[in-house]
Amino acid sequence: MDDLKSISNEERISVMMDGELSQEECGRVLGDIVADRRAIETWHVYQVVGDVMRSPELAPARDELKFLERLEKRLAQEPKLPQSVPTADLNAGVSDSAWAATVGSAKQSANAPVFRWKMLVGVACSAVVAVVGGGLWNQSEGARGDEFSKTKQIQTQAPLVVAAETPVGPMLRDPRLDELMAAHRQLGGHSALQVPAGFLRNATYEGAGR
Amino acid sequence: MNPAVPTPKQDSDTELVQRTVAGDQRAYGLLVLKYQRRIQRLIGRMVRDVDLVEDIAQETFVRAYRALHQFRGDAQFYTWLYRIAVNTAKKFLLELKHDPTVSENFHANDDDDETSWKKAEPTTDEGPESILAAKEIAVVVNAAMDALPAELRQAVVLREIEGMSYEEIAIAMACPVGTVRSRIFRAREAISLQVRPLLDQQTGKRW
Amino acid sequence: MRLSGQRCLLFVVLWLSSLHGAVVAQSAAVDVPLTPWLMRVHQASRQSVYTGTFVVSAGANMASARIWHVCDGTQQLERVEPLSGTTRTIFRRNDQVITFFPQSRVAIAEVRESLGLFPGLLKSSDSAIGDSYRLKALGTERIVGFDADIFQLVPTDRMRYGYRVWSEKKTGLIIQLQTLDLDGKVLEQAAFSELQLDAAVNVGKLAKTGSTQGYRVLRPDLQKTTADAQGWVLQKAVDGFKSTACFQRPVAPASERQGGSGHSTMQWVFSDGVATVSLFVETYDSQRHVREGLTDLGGATHTHARRIQDWWVTVVGEVPASTLSAFANALERKK
Numbered sequence: 001m002d003d004l005k006s007i008s009n010e011e012r013i014s015v016m017m018d019g020e021l022s023q024e025e026c027g028r029v030l031g032d033i034v035a036d037r038r039a040i041e042t043w044h045v046y047q048v049v050g051d052v053m054r055s056p057e058l059a060p061a062r063d064e065l066k067f068l069e070r071l072e073k074r075l076a077q078e079p080k081l082p083q084s085v086p087t088a089d090l091n092a093g094v095s096d097s098a099w100a101a102t103v104g105s106a107k108q109s110a111n112a113p114v115f116r117w118k119m120l121v122g123v124a125c126s127a128v129v130a131v132v133g134g135g136l137w138n139q140s141e142g143a144r145g146d147e148f149s150k151t152k153q154i155q156t157q158a159p160l161v162v163a164a165e166t167p168v169g170p171m172l173r174d175p176r177l178d179e180l181m182a183a184h185r186q187l188g189g190h191s192a193l194q195v196p197a198g199f200l201r202n203a204t205y206e207g208a209g210r
Numbered sequence: 211m212n213p214a215v216p217t218p219k220q221d222s223d224t225e226l227v228q229r230t231v232a233g234d235q236r237a238y239g240l241l242v243l244k245y246q247r248r249i250q251r252l253i254g255r256m257v258r259d260v261d262l263v264e265d266i267a268q269e270t271f272v273r274a275y276r277a278l279h280q281f282r283g284d285a286q287f288y289t290w291l292y293r294i295a296v297n298t299a300k301k302f303l304l305e306l307k308h309d310p311t312v313s314e315n316f317h318a319n320d321d322d323d324e325t326s327w328k329k330a331e332p333t334t335d336e337g338p339e340s341i342l343a344a345k346e347i348a349v350v351v352n353a354a355m356d357a358l359p360a361e362l363r364q365a366v367v368l369r370e371i372e373g374m375s376y377e378e379i380a381i382a383m384a385c386p387v388g389t390v391r392s393r394i395f396r397a398r399e400a401i402s403l404q405v406r407p408l409l410d411q412q413t414g415k416r417w
Numbered sequence: 418m419r420l421s422g423q424r425c426l427l428f429v430v431l432w433l434s435s436l437h438g439a440v441v442a443q444s445a446a447v448d449v450p451l452t453p454w455l456m457r458v459h460q461a462s463r464q465s466v467y468t469g470t471f472v473v474s475a476g477a478n479m480a481s482a483r484i485w486h487v488c489d490g491t492q493q494l495e496r497v498e499p500l501s502g503t504t505r506t507i508f509r510r511n512d513q514v515i516t517f518f519p520q521s522r523v524a525i526a527e528v529r530e531s532l533g534l535f536p537g538l539l540k541s542s543d544s545a546i547g548d549s550y551r552l553k554a555l556g557t558e559r560i561v562g563f564d565a566d567i568f569q570l571v572p573t574d575r576m577r578y579g580y581r582v583w584s585e586k587k588t589g590l591i592i593q594l595q596t597l598d599l600d601g602k603v604l605e606q607a608a609f610s611e612l613q614l615d616a617a618v619n620v621g622k623l624a625k626t627g628s629t630q631g632y633r634v635l636r637p638d639l640q641k642t643t644a645d646a647q648g649w650v651l652q653k654a655v656d657g658f659k660s661t662a663c664f665q666r667p668v669a670p671a672s673e674r675q676g677g678s679g680h681s682t683m684q685w686v687f688s689d690g691v692a693t694v695s696l697f698v699e700t701y702d703s704q705r706h707v708r709e710g711l712t713d714l715g716g717a718t719h720t721h722a723r724r725i726q727d728w729w730v731t732v733v734g735e736v737p738a739s740t741l742s743a744f745a746n747a748l749e750r751k752k
Binding site: 003010011014015016017018019020021022023025026027030031033034035040041042043044045046047048049050051052053054056057058059060061062063064065066067068070071072074075076078080081082 | 217218219220221222225226229230231233234235236237238239240242243244246247248251260264267268271272275276278279336340341343344345347348351352355366367369370371375376388391392394395398399401402405406409412413
């Protein structure tokens with residue numbers, strides 16, 4: 001970015017956390033942040049704001065800097081980290097069942113405040129809208145360093161409601177497809193493998209759109 | 211102004227991991243500040259006691275730190291971290307399996323309780339002040355979003371909710387990338403202005 | 418003679434693999450009669466008592482849930498607590514399923530026919546399963562602390578996906594299930610990440626969690642019907658798939674259902690014995706129905722949407738996209 005020097009510290013943090021800087025610039029900005037208490041607090045509040053925008057459940061109830069302090073005391077006692085060693089892909093393995101990624105949902109319960117502004121997106125933005133199917137998954141393109149992956153369709157579309165949060169980023173969701181998926185799982189289970197795997201699979205998915 | 215070959219962009223997680231492995235523990239702190247809420251929410255679904263949730267979260271971040279050099283940039287950092295959180299929580303739960311005070315326990319050795327089993331086990335809940343503090347933050351963010359000028363709100367929503375890049379937002383909003391950057395920043399600052407004092411209060415309460 | 422030679426080879430290979438915990442190569446795979454295997458696998462799930470954590474994943478994404486399952490004399494009780502998505506608990510007693518949403522205090526009570534169908538389903542369509550899949554034994558492997566036999570359901574054509582199944586040696590309980598695409602790549606995996614078999618579970622307590630006290634109970638307004646009665650027909654059958662049910666129903670977000678509200682939709686269900694496909698037909702609405710064609714919902718699931726005159730058809734299923742398209746293109750109004 002040409003004019004990195006001419007913008008404020010806070011704005012640099014904002015651009016950097018959006019992944020919009022080169023590696024060199026990113027490294028420099030991070031180096032500045034870690035040395036400056038105020039900058040760390042800015043990073044923190046920006047992260048909190050992003051999380052709460054996606055899901056009000058994530059609003060912190062406790063002092064998070066205290067949490068970090070407590071952790072840092074423990075880490076100070078840890079031996080120095082070895083340098084990166086290429087190992088087998090941690091996620092590979094036919095029998096490795098202990099995988100982890102989350103599919104969280106930002107959808108509100110009936111009693112939560114309505115985040116109306118989230119719905120403005122579909123209406124206001126007709127030119128390029130990132131659409132990732134209508135289901136539970138994010139279509140991961142697997143590009144390294146690409147924090148958000150998506151397939152794009154250029155189209156006009158009825159307002160798409162509330163995004164779901166996935167580890168690779170939020171995505172749009174077509175609530176109607178969700179309903180059909182739920183109905184399919186509910187009644188479409190005429191399968192020899194329904195029990196237990198099929199039912200459990202469907203029960204685990206189900207309700208994400210509810 | 212446009213370079214012949216655009217410089218590849220760097221994801222901040224990747225950079226933070228690299229810095230940590232290179233010896234800068236403070237960089238890890240930034241990752242913690244970014245992910246502790248999601249990790250605690252995840253653990254909170256498996257464990258009801260909030261103090262225990264925090265302990266497990268601490269343990270998760272320690273284990274992740276130890277294994278950081280094994281993390282390959284191919285997978286998403288949070289995916290990798292999530293797995294560690296689930297495994298760490300599982301281990302805690304298995305150790306607690308014979309503890310009748312843990313609520314997720316249908317173990318046959320529990321004393322039979324004629325009344326609703328949900329009430330029987332003592333757990334630590336978040337105090338009313340803390341719950342209120344969290345709600346306040348959520349309400350304040352919502353209100354601040356509503357109060358934003360439309361173009362600032364749209365920019366930050368496209369970024370934080372839709373996950374679009376600056377370039378994509380620039381096309382969507384028919385404005386230059388520099389304007390996108392500025393709008394997102396101004397939106398963040400406007401909301402942060404309201405949130406910072408609430409976070410400061412949480413810190414203040416400790417003393 | 419040749420058969421017993423193959424059997425010998427399998428025993429040797431299984432013995433070796435149980436020593437080394439390795440997966441046997443495909444070339445040693447042996448054909449296994451499908452029906453008795455399905456019966457055993459199904460019996461295991463009905464009669465076993467188990468608790469654990471169940472993880473469903475596709476690529477880098479996944480969802481997980483904690484599971485408790487008991488047999489209380491003649492009935493099965495099951496409790497599923499998903500760890501992701503909206504906070505909810507699913508409680509099952511045989512084929513009756515209640516989904517509790519504690520935040521809104523709503524409970525959806527449903528009867529899932531398909532859960533009560535076994536083994537009848539098998540008897541009526543086992544020839545279909547046999548035509549569409551071959552079962553192969555692949556060997557043994559130890560996973561999640563249990564010895565498991567590995568089987569592969571190999572599709573006989575390209576209209577459906579294949580499956581690899583890890584079945585616990587002693588009981589036959591399915592510990593892990595992989596859905597494989599036409600190239601043999603894993604599309605989805607559903608498996609226990611931890612499992613306690615014959616766990617000591619307090620059945621009384623578990624049963625109490627199925628109480629709807631304090632909840633507003635909703636029952637979906639389902640009407641059994643036939644596609645024919647609704648005026649629809651499949652002008653060309655899709656290989657291996659038989660029509661198994663048809664319903665007229667409202668399809669709306671569960672927590673917002675108020676008796677009969679929501680669009681009335683026909684759901685026509687097909688099955689080849691393992692994979693299922695639902696055809697949804699509703700009135701065309703130009704506001705909502707804009708995108709025809711295929712959508713990949715991740716994992717093994719696709720949808721294909723199509724407009725037919727005044728109706729909008731959405732086909733959903735855990736099958737290759739081309740199969741969905743075959744259904745979508747074969748559906749017709751009766752003449």
